[in-house]
Amino acid sequence: MSGVEETIAAALAELDVEHVRYAADQFLVTLPGTRRLQTQCWLLVREHALGVQAFVCRRPDEEQAAVYEFMLRRNARLYGVHYALDRLGDIHLIGRIALHAVTAAELDRVLGQVLEAADGDFNTLLELGFASSIRREYAWRIDRGESTANLRAFEHLFD
Numbered sequence: 001m002s003g004v005e006e007t008i009a010a011a012l013a014e015l016d017v018e019h020v021r022y023a024a025d026q027f028l029v030t031l032p033g034t035r036r037l038q039t040q041c042w043l044l045v046r047e048h049a050l051g052v053q054a055f056v057c058r059r060p061d062e063e064q065a066a067v068y069e070f071m072l073r074r075n076a077r078l079y080g081v082h083y084a085l086d087r088l089g090d091i092h093l094i095g096r097i098a099l100h101a102v103t104a105a106e107l108d109r110v111l112g113q114v115l116e117a118a119d120g121d122f123n124t125l126l127e128l129g130f131a132s133s134i135r136r137e138y139a140w141r142i143d144r145g146e147s148t149a150n151l152r153a154f155e156h157l158f159d
Contacts, residue, residue, distance in 0.1 A: 004099050005045055011104035017111065029111060033119035035153065041093075041114050043107075049096040052081055052110055056118050059089030060129025067091075067129045070121075078117055080110040091125065093117055123153045131157055 005024055012019045018030040025045035030038050044051040060067045071083035071091065081095035093114050097106060126134065134154050141148050 004050065004102050007102055007104070008043055008045070008050070008107065011107045014104055015108055015111070031111060031115040031118075033115065033122070035122040036119045039115060039118040041111065045099075049098055050102050052093070052095040052097065052114065054081075054093045054114050054118055056083070056091040056093055057122065057125050057129070058091070059085075060091075060125075061133055062131065063128050064089075067125060070124065070128060074117070074121060079113045080106075081113055081117065083117075127154060127157065 008027055009021065012027065012029065018032075020028045022028060027043040029041045029043060031041060032038055039054050039056070041052060041054040044053065075082045078093075080097065081093040084092050084094045086092060095110060097110060131154075134151065135157055138148055138151050138154070138158050140146075141151070
């Protein structure tokens, strides 16, 4: 497995992406975003495949069916990863790459997909699954004269 691990280490350095190597077979990559400040993605070398795991958001408070429908429809367009739920109902992107297919180019594609999905879908997932919480947060901030700058993407919910 050391060849795959070294391929990953070299690829992450080449891609100039922030990462920490926690063990010979465990890499935590931090992907910067615009809607989501960052997405942390684990790359885990296993016996037959490289596992890819990234937390996207916690379990939706409401409209779970709409959130899950969005995720299932989105899965049809994702490359190398797919939306999944953990035992708590939190939303993750997960995937596997066969060890023989691990290259710098493939890691770039899969990490790019993780970033595009986690960052690009973040506001949609929040709007679908947390609209009531967002409205309460907005009202609380207005009531106290706090900034609502980071809630601008959800202004259409406040009418």
